[in-house]
Amino acid sequence: MSIVLSEEQVDFQKTVRAFLEAKITEDLVRRVAAEEVSTDEPLWESFAELELHGLGIPEEHGGAGGSWVELGLVLEEMGAVLVPVPYFATTVLAGQALAAFAPDGQIEEWLERIRKGELVATLALPGRDGWDDDAISVSAGSTAGAWRLRGRLDRVIDASSAELILTVAGTPDGPRLFAVESAHDGVVTTPRMTLDPTRKMASVEFSDAPAIRLGEGAADRKDLERIVDLATVGLAAEQLGAARRCLETAVEYAKERFQHGQAIGSFQAIKHRCADIFLAIEAARSCVYHALALAAADDPDLGRAASVAKAAASDAVNAAATGSVQIHGGIGFSWEHPAHLYLKRAKSSGILLGTATDHRERLSRCLTTH
Amino acid sequence: MPHDSLIKGGAEESLLPAALRESSEGFRRQVREFLEENLPADWVSVGALDEAERPQWMEQWRNKLVEHGMICVAWPSEYGGQGRSLADHVVLLEEFARAAAPTSLTVDTLAVNLLGPTILEVGTEEQKRELLPRIVSGEDRWCQGYSEPGAGSDLAGVQTTATLKDGKWVINGQKIWTTSAHEADWMFALVRTDRSVSKHAGLTFLLIPMDQPGIEVRPILDMNQHHHLNEVFLTDAETDADSVLGEVNGGWSVATALLGYERNDAAVRDALNLRNELERLFAVAEERGATADPVIGVRLAQAYIEVEAIAHGAVRGLAAALRGQPPGPESSVHKILWSEYHQRVTELALEILGDDALTPDGRGSATHVNTDVTNAPYSSRSWVETYFAARSGTIYAGTSEIQRNIIAERVLGLPRSPRPVPKT
Numbered sequence: 001m002s003i004v005l006s007e008e009q010v011d012f013q014k015t016v017r018a019f020l021e022a023k024i025t026e027d028l029v030r031r032v033a034a035e036e037v038s039t040d041e042p043l044w045e046s047f048a049e050l051e052l053h054g055l056g057i058p059e060e061h062g063g064a065g066g067s068w069v070e071l072g073l074v075l076e077e078m079g080a081v082l083v084p085v086p087y088f089a090t091t092v093l094a095g096q097a098l099a100a101f102a103p104d105g106q107i108e109e110w111l112e113r114i115r116k117g118e119l120v121a122t123l124a125l126p127g128r129d130g131w132d133d134d135a136i137s138v139s140a141g142s143t144a145g146a147w148r149l150r151g152r153l154d155r156v157i158d159a160s161s162a163e164l165i166l167t168v169a170g171t172p173d174g175p176r177l178f179a180v181e182s183a184h185d186g187v188v189t190t191p192r193m194t195l196d197p198t199r200k201m202a203s204v205e206f207s208d209a210p211a212i213r214l215g216e217g218a219a220d221r222k223d224l225e226r227i228v229d230l231a232t233v234g235l236a237a238e239q240l241g242a243a244r245r246c247l248e249t250a251v252e253y254a255k256e257r258f259q260h261g262q263a264i265g266s267f268q269a270i271k272h273r274c275a276d277i278f279l280a281i282e283a284a285r286s287c288v289y290h291a292l293a294l295a296a297a298d299d300p301d302l303g304r305a306a307s308v309a310k311a312a313a314s315d316a317v318n319a320a321a322t323g324s325v326q327i328h329g330g331i332g333f334s335w336e337h338p339a340h341l342y343l344k345r346a347k348s349s350g351i352l353l354g355t356a357t358d359h360r361e362r363l364s365r366c367l368t369t370h
Numbered sequence: 371m372p373h374d375s376l377i378k379g380g381a382e383e384s385l386l387p388a389a390l391r392e393s394s395e396g397f398r399r400q401v402r403e404f405l406e407e408n409l410p411a412d413w414v415s416v417g418a419l420d421e422a423e424r425p426q427w428m429e430q431w432r433n434k435l436v437e438h439g440m441i442c443v444a445w446p447s448e449y450g451g452q453g454r455s456l457a458d459h460v461v462l463l464e465e466f467a468r469a470a471a472p473t474s475l476t477v478d479t480l481a482v483n484l485l486g487p488t489i490l491e492v493g494t495e496e497q498k499r500e501l502l503p504r505i506v507s508g509e510d511r512w513c514q515g516y517s518e519p520g521a522g523s524d525l526a527g528v529q530t531t532a533t534l535k536d537g538k539w540v541i542n543g544q545k546i547w548t549t550s551a552h553e554a555d556w557m558f559a560l561v562r563t564d565r566s567v568s569k570h571a572g573l574t575f576l577l578i579p580m581d582q583p584g585i586e587v588r589p590i591l592d593m594n595q596h597h598h599l600n601e602v603f604l605t606d607a608e609t610d611a612d613s614v615l616g617e618v619n620g621g622w623s624v625a626t627a628l629l630g631y632e633r634n635d636a637a638v639r640d641a642l643n644l645r646n647e648l649e650r651l652f653a654v655a656e657e658r659g660a661t662a663d664p665v666i667g668v669r670l671a672q673a674y675i676e677v678e679a680i681a682h683g684a685v686r687g688l689a690a691a692l693r694g695q696p697p698g699p700e701s702s703v704h705k706i707l708w709s710e711y712h713q714r715v716t717e718l719a720l721e722i723l724g725d726d727a728l729t730p731d732g733r734g735s736a737t738h739v740n741t742d743v744t745n746a747p748y749s750s751r752s753w754v755e756t757y758f759a760a761r762s763g764t765i766y767a768g769t770s771e772i773q774r775n776i777i778a779e780r781v782l783g784l785p786r787s788p789r790p791v792p793k794t
Binding site: 004247251254255262263265266267268270271272274275276278279282283284285286287289290305308311312357359360361362363364365367368369 | 387652655656661664667668670671672674675676678679680681682683685686689700703706707771773774775777778779781782783784785786787788
């Protein structure tokens with residue numbers, strides 16, 4: 001497979017970039033960030049113009065088609081502007097999870113509604129212990145073929161705006177994936193204060209909430225791991241975009257800000273810090289694009305590439321966001337300047353789905369006999 | 371087992387984009403056949419040869435490459451090449467790496483990888499016909515006369531002068547850090563031909579024969595006590611009036627074009643070497659039980675991540691080259707990534723070796739800079755020498771600091787740093 005973008009893909013990325021930059025202003029991001037629930041109806045609906053809602057979901061399952069490479073490029077651009085709508089939760093997390101299971105009538109209907117932008121959905125992500133039996137806080141029981149969930153999820157991305165919540169729950173046969181409609185009485189979502197105001201999270205309490213089990217049989221565990229690997233690659237692509245924007249902003253500022261009678265960007269201390277951020281981004285870009293190509297090709301080695309990409313992109317966005325604050329000086333520490341929004345996003349995405357260190361440990365387990 | 375899976379880097383075994391892989395399959399088979407037929411049956415690596423027999427083996431091997439058309443394959447056939455595509459060239463690099471076969475001699479590196487492509491780009495028809503076939507055949511060995519005692523990072527500040535006199539250039543000055551000057555027949559050099567203009571505008575790219583009374587070569591030993599570097603003293607040295615590559619006083623643009631050729635295949639070559647070296651380090655770590663230490667495990671994983679970034683970055687650069695995009699500043703990115711990585715990974719290697727690094731023994735590294743050769747057998751001395759050799763990577767061919775300036779100014783568009791006005 002090739003990590004080299006085709007001309008069509010390069011054009012597509014440019015189109016998406018121009019589209020998002022025209023629609024998403026800092027004011028919009030800040031307005032949504034200040035609210036408890038993250039969404040903006042006109043923006044969300046406008047994604048239909050580029051058929052973004054169902055991207056990366058196969059057409060035969062009700063999606064809009066397009067490969068993981070296109071989806072990754074969209075996520076990169078969304079990361080760059082801190083998209084304040086539940087796209088990652090809906091299209092990447094829930095969309096990919098639903099599409100991973102041989103979709104029946106109900107799942108296809110959900111996927112169709114996702115494609116049309118009519119359904120906001122999410123998936124509860126595993127913590128750092130993954131979906132080990134001990135780490136699963138929700139249990140599922142069935143009577144006469146009807147499943148009900150009990151338990152609590154501490155933090156689920158965009159759960160407050162989601163009509164459909166997917167979660168793993170323990171069953172007597174091991175962990176399985178379930179779908180719950182949040183409108184049911186047995187579901188209570190409570191918005192939580194978040195480190196990153198542009199990535200909303202809520203706790204979810206299930207009290208005998210009616211649920212639909214997705215998929216059958218023993219292959220589920222592998223499917224779950226694959227869903228997490230895909231989400232990890234998607235998040236890495238988003239980090240890449242955020243990192244790029246942080247560097248662009250810092251470089252622009254370094255050209256305009258004068259001290260000692262010169263643009264601070266002419267000082268090597270600033271130049272070399274910017275160059276270091278660029279290097280981290282370019283290294284991450286190579287790893288992320290490679291992982292996207294493996295995702296698009298349904299390659300069995302995705303797990304390793306996903307860890308490489310997430311570790312590299314987490315390091316890059318951390319260097320870029322912290323570097324941007326430093327290069328901006330005092331204004332970079334202020335509430336008024338957007339640098340902190342990116343730093344908070346860098347932190348949240350650096351922790352979600354495993355830190356860079358977690359992924360290095362995972363790689364170490366894959367690559368060595370210990 | 372674990373290090374075996376490392377080299378594949380996912381399901382792709384070739385660094386080439388899929389579309390190009392197929393068109394080069396025929397040539398790949400040809401290269402494999404050549405290697406099977408010509409390498410000894412029990413072949414391990416150049417590093418496994420006895421040090422005394424290595425030079426002779428290498429000369430014989432090079433002759434075989436020439437005989438079978440396995441060197442400079444992407445050069446046009448009228449100039450001694452095989453007229454093959456860049457993709458085919460990458461296939462050759464990959465297959466040679468897989469078989470642990472050398473692609474050229476140390477003394478060839480500059481001519482084969484840098485000077486040749488530059489001659490193809492800016493040379494006259496006569497220069498192409500005369501010089502290129504002799505690089506391919508190994509008849510002419512070249513060294514690079516760039517650095518001077520007073521002109522390192524400030525390369526355009528070279529003071530060696532050349533003056534036209536009776537239809538000959540007469541050259542006076544001193545070059546330093548000249549790799550392989552003691553084995554070279556020719557030097558390509560950046561010299562000052564006009565002092566009345568700004569420093570970049572008065573430089574000429576001259577081709578100078580080494581075998582003449584006006585040239586004296588003195589060895590410099592590196593910190594491994596290896597001899598590959600030299601000082602070259604030019605005292606009324608001479609070369610023909612037409613031994614100029616590019617225009618007279620147009621040497622700076624030739625020299626910078628030449629640096630751009632570091633990109634295409636050098637990045638692929640480096641990635642293959644670094645992958646092989648890291649595999650060897652994983653094997654050493656496993657054998658010593660070092661991977662049981664989670665800190666070492668995480669550092670090895672980080673090394674793996676960095677090599678992946680370098681390898682996939684090489685593919686991106688290659689794709690740009692295959693699309694005909696001119697070499698850009700990405701060679702600076704590659705240079706910093708690999709050279710700084712290489713210092714970190716060799717440091718890790720010495721930590722894994724532990725006390726054994728204190729008393730290096732066994733065979734020495736078969737190279738002077740960068741990694742030891744592909745599939746080099748384990749020896750503590752090789753790792754220690756490679757650690758020291760890695761110090762040079764961030765200095766030669768543009769220091770890390772200069773490369774960062776290039777990225778900041780040419781990629782990010784930051785303003786040039788204030789430069790002091792030269793005293794006149």
